[in-house]
Amino acid sequence: MRGRIIGKIEEGRKITDVAREFDIAHSVVSRLWKSFKTTGMCSRRHGGGRVRSTMPAEDRYIVLSAKRNRRTTAQQVANQFLVAASGKQISRKTVARRLRGGGLYARRPVVCVPLTRQHRTARLQWCREHHSWTEQDWACVLFSDENRFSLSSDCRRQLIWRESGTAYRPENIQEKDRYPTCSIMVWAGIMINGRTRLNVVTNGTMTGQRYIDEVLLPHVRLFSGAVGDKFVFMDDNATCHRTLAVQDCLDSEGIQRLVWPARSPDLNPIENVWDALGRQVAGRNYPPTNKNTLIRALTEEWDKLPQQLLDNVVQSMVRRVECCITLHGGHIPY
DSSP states (O other): OHHHHHHHHHTTOOHHHHHHHHTOOHHHHHHHHHHHHHHSOOSOOOOOOOOOSSOHHHHHHHHHHHHHSTTOOHHHHHHHHHHHTTSOOOOHHHHHHHHHHTTOOOOOOOOOOOOOHHHHHHHHHHHHHTTTOOHHHHTTEEEEEEEEEESSOOOTTOOOOOOTTOTTSGGGOOOOOSSOSOEEEEEEEEETTEEOOOEEEOSSOOOHHHHIIIIIIIIIHHHHHHHOTTOEEEOOOOGGGSSHHHHHHHHHHTOEEOOOOSSOGGGOTHHHHHHHHHHHHHTSSSOOOSHHHHHHHHHHHHHHSOHHHHHHHHHTHHHHHHHHHHTTTOOOOO
16 A cells, blocks of 8 residues: 555645545655655565563473473463573563463363273273274163263353453353252163163162162163164163172173273263253253253253264264273373
8 A cells, every 4th residue: 555655646646635545644644755755665664673571492491391380370480480591580471472372272171080000001901802893883882871960050161152341241140059959860871873761860879779670670671672682781880880789680681781991981972972961951041940940951951962963972982992092091082
């Protein structure tokens, strides 16, 4: 645009007319014309700008400090830099900019169950034993688990749309008790092209006998008869699952149980389904307000979950096993 302005004036146009045509101040056009007559150029002169407070080597030190201890704050990194740089002081915002330049951003850490060396070894061995299983093999497995849901959604990843500076407006606030007063325990199972009904555990906790009466006989036995000899039942190592009475029940019904490594919820595809169910309940137009409405909402949303979602997470078992082997039994991103 600077060249066009100079061209208009060279054609004989008045500075006032040119300023009005380009909708800019008269003084700007006048200054630009004087600069062109003096230097013969109309390009913008690059200013010196603010001097960087850190050198490239110091930038690398800041990034390395954050990588060594990823739980340090930007202010703590700035304080460490002050000591290391012999009195050179930088601000917290400078540290944040340097870390962003190095590809580091402040994010919530992923929460996973603790894994000891023995846990990792057992997970790795289990995955190696099942590495040859195909999607057809996993399609015969009924993956099951219990989960607890409360009236107050504990999903910290649920976001809202709001304008800047309106965080404390009533429509942007989610009220919930710090310690939920009402929660529901449910059990369910999923497999390719099928799912069990959502079983609500009421009046107490799940025991071995209740597990037999409310889960194995009415649900698991039904799926075992429908699938046939290739049917495999998966449940975790909860105490109520591993009683002698439960094992005797499975043996008497001829149900094959899948050996499961301890502390491996990331290997169980139904965990992703629980997450989806919780999001659906929390996103209802009229969220549940008491125990009865919570049970109704969970049951309705469970039935509404698309079967394709369940099929996809079960089919991911091949990738989960491969990923766990690659990470030597460590946490996998599922």
